[in-house]
Amino acid sequence: MKRPVLIQILLALIILTCTAGCDSTRLLREAQEAFNQGAEIENRARLGISGDPASLSTLPPPKGDPTTYYEIALARLEQADDASLKRDGLWVHKRTLLALTHWKLGNHEQARETARQTNADAHRHPREASILKAIPALVQIDNAIEMTQRDEAAPLNAIEDELVGTPYGAISILEEAREIAPGHAIQVYLIQSRLSAYLALARARERYGTASRFNDSEITEVRDSLTLLQELLNRFGATTADAEQITTLWGRALGVSH
């Protein structure tokens, strides 16, 4: 028996409306997945980690160039519909991921702009709000490294401004990001980003052949950051041994005991 025409039209409308919404959610999920895979490759390479984390997993660990994964993430995010994501409360998540993806792809200006133009409610979205706040710092750390590695390095004071300048240096910005979500697991990431900034500073001063890479107050800050990192790792689920090992890797690279 045929359905009445009105019911058929209503059904078609519901399906059409919902499909647009769900497609955007699915695109966001695909972007999250792709970004995570790229980040996993990077993080393993960063600490010189090799090996298979999911020995029985049907999905092998991601391999290859993380940029490819970030490009996939960007493509998915650009396809996702802002209006439907806003309606579903996922727009902030999209914007955060977009800023992160732009940063990793080297689109530094777009990363900063995306972060600047996105207001995230720190209470509802503590992770996203912290990341958005930290994006300029992350960009500046990468920028400082690039400035150091140029054939003709940028002036040391310009690099130092990017990293330890007040109030716009990466370390100050990361402190603000940390204040947004105290007690949140994002702290582990932010502290490691802060240590990355100090490492970038050390590399720059090495390039300029300064007598010592850190002054006394910087040494104290690095030492405190290492201690804090170990505490945070323990608090957010690392075993004591893992927390010590991660902290030792950082401390050794920075040349500071704690």
Added chain:
Amino acid sequence: MISPDLIIFAIRTGLRLGEAGRRAYIDRTAERPLILPLPNVALSVTVSTARDWFNRDGRQYLDPERFPRLARLHEVVDDLDEQQRVNYLQLYEELYDVEQARRRGDAVGKVSLDPADYVRLMQVREFAADNTQRPSTLQRIVGALVDAGVDYFSSVPGAIPSEERRHGRVIIGIVRAMESIPFHELSVDERTISRIASRLLKAGLDTLAEQPEIVASDHNVQRLVEQAAEGLSRDLSKAWEASDGRFARQQMLVDWAELVFSSMLSAAGRRVVEEPAKYLGIDKVTHGRLIKVVGTTMIELASGDGRLSLDRLVSRQGLEKLVEGTLLVVSEHPQLAGPAGQEALGAVIRSLARTLANKGVIEQDDQARAYFRRDLLPDVARLVLQKTNRNFELIWPDLESRPERHLLAIAAKRILTALSAEPPQGSRWTLRFTGPQALALVDAALNEMANNPQWLIEAAKREDRYLAAAVEATLKILRKKADSRLGPETALHILASAVRAVAMRLSFVEKSPNGEPMVAAVVEAVIATIFREHEAIDAAWQLVRDEAVRGLIDLALKRFATSRMRSNDLAVLTETIEKHVRDLLDGSPLDMKRLDWAMQNALEEEST
């Protein structure tokens, strides 16, 4: 109380984009963890890093009396050549660790971070651990199931779950399993339980999609899903608690449980449909016990020995065989469903896995060392378990006190170890056996053993030295006396004949004058004669044919078994074979009947 119908409804509406299901889907998207990458700086060590550390935190290591080499290098730190630079950095890394350990008041430990642990720590969820906005346990489980369901069904075009269809049965089974688990008694967190539930749901849906005939129209499959999921979730939760927070281990456990669950549905599905009372139980006491025992055994296999890389030993197909073998032996022997029986089952399979892996019999972590491909373990375990059904008490004499003392398992391990061993230096015959060939010998040998109660009784006294001794000694003779003209199939035939001979007469394992078991001495008499360098090509042509070699071995063993099996008999037998070969060199044809008659006569004469 979670309503299965509601979850099916949520998934359906999620798929049809109704508000309730869609909302759950969206919430799960918002909650998904992000792995955050660090800025682009390498955690490497430079000479400046080391120099600054020695100048400050590591100053005490610059004492020229205690560390003269370091002190010398540090003095010229700005002018180090390449080798000195390497040495300097090496000293820095070592002494940095020493200093850290000293500050902790701990022993020096090598920095080796588990990759999975680091990846996990860089995953950040939206909500903090102490955030009050987190949903309740049940909400999270419902959310996880809806999420997994929507993910699954959205990738299967046209599939919409309903209570009446097979998808619905899986969902209902999983939900009921979750309902019956006392979360408050478990110390694992709700995220873990949610993760376990959703992984089991996906595995169940996948498995039943691959084998729709299992669940065409049977409600018992729903009960199977329910029992398997409940048992596995409980076992897994316990194993999780014991994992000491090691993420890699937890990851392995969940992955393994998913594989076990799929294998249980595949392996047990048909049997449950055919004999529901037997496999699912008929009352509250026996309900689902069989299924749970198998699941527990498989989970304990993964959690009991951290050194075993089970994924490298067992594939999905292999695990199905293992599950099926375990299910069969448990269904035939209800005593195995008790705690001691479960422990015994796990002990036997673990001991098989451990021996095969540790002795390099099968692939483990070093493929160059490995000999047989993976999945030999499930085949061997299945053979061992299936053959246990006959003469159960004799095969497994100390089930409770020494569960690993399973006579067939012990025999299988020794045979496989012997077959996979490198040929000794100076061997003339160096061919190797394939996995299926080795398995065929194990099958034949275990058959002989399982069907001979007296052998089992004797074997129980001597840890089965008979069977292993026969195989090892015979193989040793083949390596020493045969050459590349002996094919592995014929070699297997000889080994199987040796085992059969021992099964026929135990005296075959008694020592011959040269110290080897009699069975090996008989084989030597034949093989040494056949594979000698013969000048007459025609004679050699006839002798080394596979058929001739097999015939001569079988004949010699048969005739010797009918003798009094003394050393004189062995000498007579050897002389008769030698004489027959001399006739062959003089131009006579190979005549098995004449040789048989000659052997018989010679041995009878000797006995009189």
